[in-house]
Amino acid sequence: MHIKDTLPELYKIRRPLKVEDVRKRLAEKQGKEYWRSLEELAASDEFEELLHREFPRQAGEWDDPVGRRKFLKVMGASLALAGLSACVYQPPETIVPYVRQPEEEVPGKPLFFATAMPHAKGATGLLVRSNEGRPTHVEGNEMHPGNLGATDIFSIASILTLYDPDRSQTIQNRGDTRPYTAFLADVRTALDTLKTKQGAGLRFLTETVTSPSVAALLNQILKALPQARWHNFEPVGDGAAMAGARLAFGQAVNTIYRFDRADRVLALDSDFLAATPGNLRYARDFIEKRRVLAGKAEMNRLYAVETTPTNTGAKADHRFAVKPSELETFARALAPMLNVKGITAPSGSVPHADKLQAIAKDLQSARGKSIVIPGDYAPPVIHALAHAMNDALGNVGQTVVYTDPIAFGPNDQLTDQIEDLRALVNDIDAGQVEMLIIVGGNPVYNAPADFQFRERLKKLNEQKKLTAHLGLHFDETSEWCLWHVPEAHFLEAWGDARAYDGTVSIMQPLIAPLYRGRSALEFLTAFTDTPEKSGYDLLRDYWRTQPQMSGDFEHTWRRAVHDGIIAGTAAKEKTVALNTNWASQPAAASAQTTGGGQFEIVFRPDPSIYDGRHANNGWLQELPKPLTKLCWDNAALVSPTTARQLFNLGSEEATATYKGIEYMAPVIKLSFRNQTINAPVFIMAGQPDGVVTLHLGYGRTRVGRVGAGTTQQPVGFNAYALRFADAPWYAAGADVKTTGDTYQLVGTQLHFNMEGRDIVISKTLDEYLHHPNEKPEIVREGASTQPEEGTTRPLGEGIGTEKHEEPGPNDTLYTGFSYNGYKWGMVIDTTACVGCNSCIIACQSENNIPVVGKEQVARRREMHWLRVDAYFKGLAENPDGVYFMPVPCMHCENAPCEPVCPVNATVHDAEGTNNMVYNRCVGTRYCSNNCPYKVRRFNFLLFQDWTTPSLKLMRNPEVSVRSRGVMEKCTYCIQRIQNAKIDSERENGRQVRDGEIVTACQSSCPTNAIIFGNLNDQASGVSKWQREPRNYSLLAELNTRPRTTYLSALRNPNPEIQGT
Structure with missing residues (x-):
């Protein structure tokens, strides 16, 4: 039986919305000026009937179609039943009273400890509450310049990940539980052989490393084994930004924006309020310039040029929707109006051409007090154009500053991460890899589809090579590695991490590892001469040699641990010279390699579960996404016009099949090159026509019972299957076909309505x-x-x-x-x-x-x-x-x-x-x-x-x-x-x-x-x-x-x- 047949009559698909009704009501100003869904906008009789039924008929008598057993699995962190935590051997414990109770330990009174959550885009400074030795809540560290006491959803929800009973709990070898000594012995045996070849054949694959101590340890290993190689890959990385900087300046630089000084902002497909390195600080500074209270009458102005509607676009004073293929044309047409040298306006059609002069005039009126910010995922040429526009507007050194990158690479050199992973894949094919150590990450799931990374791991296994994976969960990558080692959560381990501005935070553990996990720092000691050295000692030994800790080390160390930051570690501003050799290239420079279809695809990390690493976190899965309010799924976002075209509907017919509580979404088949996926459609207001946006992170198969779902009811679809190395964020030429199937999406946009009343002013x-x-x-x-x-x-x-x-x-x-x-x-x-x-x-x-x-x-x-x-x-x-x-x-x-x-x-x-x-x-x-x-x-x-x-x-x-x-x-x-x-x-x-x-x-x-x-x-x-x-x-x-x-x-x- 189809799921929609099990629902009460209230949720049967209603008659379609009519575009003419919507436009007529808006033209006559008889409908609502503010609306939350397309049905509310049309104000159909059926929708009004729905809204007046706060408690639908027989709602209290609905049966649970999945049964109570499955429902219990959803309640906690990861749908896990009791007893799984007992799978780990627990040593005998004796409960005894304090002989001398520590002064700070007052029963019932929590303690707070400074730490940081590491992230590829920069760590977030945190203050974590501890109740009797149990971390229970995360807040921001007010002393940290990167977030000034604010927090994001990922930092707060990390508490749930810490206690997730579906976390990896044992070291495994081909599915069998083994002690760490067995893993260490296997590694040391293989390493002894590789040492005779100076490490040739040893490969490390990490995510973006922002930890100074981890980077130092990896480079120490490379120095001892000069033929070994360290590869970086991050599915949601800053490769486009670094490539754009190299285009503009000839070197990779980190760009920092001072929104507290900016009166005018132009965002080029940038969601700097929600999805950019430093977004917490940027949001604080941007809004402070926007806040109008007694005695303050000035307000900044934001222009947003974007494809998929974002939080930043929602706050914009003017938002302009463009296709990905039109973004560079728009930027190149604007640049000459801002007196950018070496760039001529493109010939042909320019989107929103009638608005360009007004935008340019407004930006020039705020010379030295404006910002042009490109999106993290915009093509490199957009970043180069933004650098050139900021230079022409006199913003460099005022609202825009440059520093060295915050991430680390082999021998302190950053690499193009996609090309770095390609090099590893090619070396595997060439038989040059003897030992592959994957430190965090999940490349089997999120590597570009054309790399077929799972097949490469299978090949290494067939050749009896040593492969190992360190991870919080036994995931898709762990499944195809010889060894899997549980990783310690950041609240269980000592470490360090850099924020978006370079400021280093000391990470201190608030609880002993629940499942005997090891941090990346401790895990890498297996490849040194001190394999049993603790993370605490490793961290102190590293910072003892750094100039920021000179003088009385113990005093400076304790202050850094207490405050959560190491003073004097923020990246220094640097001067760079702009070149415009690239400026004469045609506007097609940003076009991605295309397929044979008519649609453009936009890939974005999911607002709730990011790149998929938080898929087993029930808080984040159930969190409504900011604009669609969908939860527990991703969808293919399309415009109302595109939806009508896809389903062969006339202008007088449906703009959507949105039904108030459920969205029985039609399913489409998306094809790009040789890859195909099925995805439910969600109609997104403000989406440009002919563009499909796919959020990454769903469709997991090995993560835990929250994020993986079941074959009958998966948790979303895997958009990585359409993502290729040469088109990681924008793909032109996709083909879209209807399937005739439907899929239930759930959201909260119309739950708990206050209909018929003035809400927004x-x-x-x-x-x-x-x-x-x-x-x-x-x-x-x-x-x-x-x-x-x-x-x-x-x-x-x-x-x-x-x-x-x-x-x-x-x-x-x-x-x-x-x-x-x-x-x-x-x-x-x-x-x-x-x-x-x-x-x-x-x-x-x-x-x-x-x-x-x-x-x-x-x-x-x-x-x-x-x-x-x-x-x-x-x-x-x-x-x-x-x-x-x-x-x-x-x-x-x-x-x-x-x-x-x-x-x-x-x-x-x-x-x-x-x-x-x-x-x-x-x-x-x-x-x-x-x-x-x-x-x-x-x-x-x-x-x-x-x-x-x-x-x-x-x-x-x-x-x-x-x-x-x-x-x-x-x-x-x-x-x-x-x-x-x-x-x-x-x-x-x-x-x-x-x-x-x-x-x-x-x-x-x-x-x-x-x-x-x-x-x-x-x-x-x-x-x-x-x-x-x-x-x-x-x-x-x-x-x-x-x-x-x-x-x-x-x-x-x-x-x-x-x-x-």
Whole structure:
């Protein structure tokens, strides 16, 4: 039986949306100005019926089609049942009390340790909370210049990966468990033979190395064995950026952007707010230049030229959609207008040619205060053009600086990673490889399809060569290696790593390796004369010789470990000379080798699971992607027009088969050269026609039971199968055909709707400066007339037949409550929110929120206490803008949820927070039904994993773990409030200081879009934000008096550019 046949009538495919209906409503301004899906944009009768059914018929009686056994597997880190952690031998342990308890060890009081999460694009400085020796939550290190206390989703979710019971737990040899001594003996025997040939035949394959100590150890091995070789390969690397720098300067350089100095920014297919080295710092600096508060009237301006809609494009004041093949033409046409020497405007058609003069004029008006930033995955010539434009605009040394690359290579020389891997493949074919050591990574899964790396490993195995793989999981590469060694998680090992600006962080372990894993530093000692040396000693021995640790080494070392950074290690700025020898090349220089089809393919790392390394992390799998809100899958993103063409539909027929809760997506077959994959279609607003975007990282087969799925229900499709070495990011000439099949995609875009009400409020900067206290025009459904010319509208009044005014302080029948002590509140700045989703994951980690699985998400049963809604404005083909709105519990003073609860399980406290008493809750769900904001979550099933031992270590002991039949919601991190109050009471009963309480969502936010504090303190940040003219309450006309309010979104469009 097909999956759609098992769903209630509510979810059967409805009649298609009509493009004419959509355009007519927009033309008449009768539809919604802001919309979250194409059906909402068309406002069909069927869609309206769906929205008014918060609890679909018989929703509580739906059976679980996969059975409770499989469902239990989804609940925790990796769908693992209890007992797997016991497969490792545990030595006898004796519980004894402290004779002299360490001063810092106070039962119930957590400790915090500085460390860093390594990444190919630069490490993230972290501060990790430890409860009685168990790391339980990750936050940013405020002392680290790379992120200034912010965190991303990958850093926060690393806690779940640490405790993942599907992690590799034993050393294996052809599937048999062996001790480390056996592996070491095998390596030493083979190494003794290779030493007679100076290491000829020994090959190391690593990911991008940003660890100084690991690079030094590898180069030490190469010095002892000069014929050995070290290869680098990273599936999502910076090869294009380095190649572009070589084109422009004749050498590889690292480019750092100073967004805190930039008034005008042009992004050339760059998602610098979410997917660029240094994105956390860039987002902070960019938004600070964009933040308009009392006394500040200036705002930067962003132009985004891109293919696939991104977080950066969503925040742009002007976004221009182009095909990958058109990007270089656009850049070459703009460059002469900026006085770039040696470049002539291309002949023929130029996309958005009518906007170029205005863009160039605006950039030139901000000489030395502008940035042209190319995307990491843009072709090298785009990077070279961006360097040339920045040079012409006088930005070099001001907003753009250059340093040496942060990554390391053999003998301190960077290599082209794809060509480096090609050289290894060729050497395997030539029989020149005797021993292959793969340190991290998963090349069998993510190497270019034309390299057929699995076949190369099989060939080495057939020739009885020694192959070994160090990895967190027994994955696709481990399966084809002779030896597999478990890798230690970065929270289990000593190490070091460089950030995007070169700053080095010391990584310290917060817990002993759960499965006796070894760090890369310790693993590589097997090829030295000290194979048993500890990572701690190796790290100290390396840094003892470095100039940054000169003087009193012990003092400097302890300071570096404590602070999380080594002072003086940031990369030094360097001067480079621009050459334009490449400038005369035709615009076809960036075109990729093509196939025989008519479509262009764009490959991008997935916003949630990146390149696939996080595929077994349930938090990230269930995290809605910023713009599509899909989870548990990837899809082929196409434009509405392309979708109609693919399925032979007329202009009056369907733009999408989006159905509100499920998306029964049609499946297409994509072919490029000799490779073919099937993928479900998702219609993406703002996508250029004729372009298909594929996200990498899915379709895993060996990773764990979260990420691999089953044959009947895989977790996504493998886009790497279409990725070739000469076309890693853009592929022209792909062929697309329909298959007639459908596939269920699930997303949260239309879950928990607040339909029919004014949600998003936005203005242009000019409108705000001239009328700061007036609400901008809001088009309400049913409005048939425009306001009269020249009239103004008081704050809160909507368009149409009803006014939309916020009730006054005395508009209530109830006696008001006087909050004499603390009065907690929150303000969210929608101008600052970039939709990164860090707040969602931080809340999940802090508050023990479970994973529910794809089937339950399809039924609107996801448990996130916080959601980030994305609202589009304008036409689906080219939206005028996208607005992100985080929606937690509002903690209403007149909370509609409270009076309807029959057992008083949801109550108001004396400080204004709306609290849940879990033990009282009997699961009537009356509160959820009565909540206009739809922020309450109900445990329909036992979503928590109570049995897997490792997951018990992960949970925050200060937050209750909820069970089946209990309602839950945002608590304003009440445990943090109480801890701060206890600390203040111990200090002579002082008041809690402003900024002393930082909620989990607030602490993770890279742009400081969330502020929390005491509203009774008129000097507090939250009080100041609430006094801003832009402050408004969500659904204020309901008189719920929410404690969480919003600052309306501001844009700064160029008045010379219309219609974008």
